[in-house]
Amino acid sequence: MEEIRIVLLGFGSANRALVEMLCSKSELLGRQRSLRINRSGKSQLIPWRVVSIVTGRHGAVCIPTETDLIYEVNLQKALKVYESGRMLDDSLIVDQDGACILSKSDYRESAHHATGVQTIELLRTLAASNSANVVIEAIPSNPRNGEGEPAVSFIRAALLAGLHVVSANKGPLAQQLSKHEEVYWNLQHIAAQSNVQYLHESAVMDGVPIFSLWQRTLPNASVTKIRGCLNSTTTMILTEMEGPNGHTFDEALHKAKEMGIVEKDESLDIDGYDAAVKLRALLVVFSNSSEGCQILVPSIDDIHRDSIRNITREDIQRAYNDDRKKYRLVATAELMNVPESNTQEWKASIQLEQIVRTDPIYNLSGTSSSVQFHTDVLGPITMTSTDPTLVDTAYGLFSDIIRVVSSC
Numbered sequence: 416m417e418e419i420r421i422v423l424l425g426f427g428s429a430n431r432a433l434v435e436m437l438c439s440k441s442e443l444l445g446r447q448r449s450l451r452i453n454r455s456g457k458s459q460l461i462p463w464r465v466v467s468i469v470t471g472r473h474g475a476v477c478i479p480t481e482t483d484l485i486y487e488v489n490l491q492k493a494l495k496v497y498e499s500g501r502m503l504d505d506s507l508i509v510d511q512d513g514a515c516i517l518s519k520s521d522y523r524e525s526a527h528h529a530t531g532v533q534t535i536e537l538l539r540t541l542a543a544s545n546s547a548n549v550v551i552e553a554i555p556s557n558p559r560n561g562e563g564e565p566a567v568s569f570i571r572a573a574l575l576a577g578l579h580v581v582s583a584n585k586g587p588l589a590q591q592l593s594k595h596e597e598v599y600w601n602l603q604h605i606a607a608q609s610n611v612q613y614l615h616e617s618a619v620m621d622g623v624p625i626f627s628l629w630q631r632t633l634p635n636a637s638v639t640k641i642r643g644c645l646n647s648t649t650t651m652i653l654t655e656m657e658g659p660n661g662h663t664f665d666e667a668l669h670k671a672k673e674m675g676i677v678e679k680d681e682s683l684d685i686d687g688y689d690a691a692v693k694l695r696a697l698l699v700v701f702s703n704s705s706e707g708c709q710i711l712v713p714s715i716d717d718i719h720r721d722s723i724r725n726i727t728r729e730d731i732q733r734a735y736n737d738d739r740k741k742y743r744l745v746a747t748a749e750l751m752n753v754p755e756s757n758t759q760e761w762k763a764s765i766q767l768e769q770i771v772r773t774d775p776i777y778n779l780s781g782t783s784s785s786v787q788f789h790t791d792v793l794g795p796i797t798m799t800s801t802d803p804t805l806v807d808t809a810y811g812l813f814s815d816i817i818r819v820v821s822s823c
């Protein structure tokens with residue numbers, strides 16, 4: 416890849432933080448912003464530009480595709496327009512000198528309200544004209560049912576068209592096609608056939624390199640057990656309720672809302688849905704059935720979920736006074752053999768547990784999250800994300816882009 420031509424699907428917190436990181440980590444090559452890439456032992460500057468941004472309700476912008484001239488989206492202006500609540504449109508397109516190229520009357524009406532069908536058409540057009548080569552997908556999905564649409568359709572269309580995809584979205588990892596078929600492995604199959612990559616480091620625990628650790632650093636290892644706190648909102652609420660001066664559940668929830676870390680539908684956090692979707696996403700990625708015997712991952716509905724709604728600060732204080740124990744909402748999964756078959760299945764649950772002092776998650780607090788992997792080859796590996804910010808999320812996306820470019 417000699418130039419990175421980026422499509423941003425979604426321009427919310429994650430993709431805007433990525434744009435800031437891309438700009439801050441760039442060097443100039445001529446007039447173009449460039450990233451330093453290590454390819455086959457050689458350090459190279461690879462130029463990049465954003466060629467299109469598509470949002471849900473804030474319009475879209477896309478460079479002209481039937482021309483050899485080099486255009487890009489003016490990112491500083493796009494950030495200002497979006498953050499002030501105005502609509503993105505083609506007035507944000509600039510040429511290499513940074514000059515606007517269109518008069519107001521030339522803006523495309525269709526770009527103002529991109530429907531899912533139009534987004535898919537846009538991706539195909541950008542791919543066919545070689546105007547784009549990497550799609551960054553950071554749009555919401557529904558954690559309650561593991562539903563990954565419309566992201567799954569966008570990712571599928573991009574991969575089929577020969578575009579690399581980097582995604583922050585856990586939905587497509589967790590969504591099931593049928594009991595024996597996962598959307599995720601279907602997308603990876605398409606990516607392999609199109610000779611492109613579908614990477615998703617930010618999808619679980621922000622930028623912590625869980626997936627690349629698994630895919631690149633632990634060859635031929637099998638994960639046999641997972642245990643951790645995957646939902647930071649519940650950890651934060653339970654932490655706030657601790658101690659003799661701890662808050663009530665309602666006060667702690669209110670504080671978490673003020674920090675902006677609670678889903679619009681608070682039940683998604685409190686009743687364990689978000690943790691279940693993240694756990695399922697991990698299990699799906701760690702269970703490549705094509706490599707041997709079949710490994711079944713339970714559906715979201717089949718993952719038992721505890722809620723933290725009914726816990727009181729008195730319960731929490733009692734557990735601490737009795738044996739210095741703390742309450743945490745723990746995601747656990749263990750791989751079991753199915754008798755008389757060539758199949759294994761994950762037993763998974765989200766449970767409110769009393770944690771003892773020797774447990775690695777005992778000291779987890781605030782908005783941190785942590786996961787421990789047991790494998791057939793190493794002692795347990797624990798990864799912790801300590802009070803992550805949007806920079807962590809952006810780095811997960813950024814590192815995936817670097818990985819894509821380094822390998823092609």
Ligand SMILES: NC(=O)c1ccc[n+]([C@@H]2O[C@H](COP(=O)([O-])OP(=O)(O)OC[C@H]3O[C@@H](n4cnc5c(N)ncnc54)[C@H](OP(=O)(O)O)[C@@H]3O)[C@@H](O)[C@H]2O)c1
Pocket residue numbers: 424425426427428429430469470471472473474531534552553554555556565583584585617618619621804805808
């Ligand atoms: N924020 C984080 O720290 C973080 C961490 C890890 C993973 N993630 C994942 O990253 C994704 C994005 O998160 P976020 O925090 O950036 O969300 P966000 O701030 O709510 O932004 C979502 C963006 O997606 C756009 N969008 C919604 N529906 C769309 C559609 N059908 N087509 C195109 N764009 C659409 C929205 O546009 P409008 O504003 O116009 O509706 C908005 O620009 C989610 O899947 C999230 O779970 C986020």
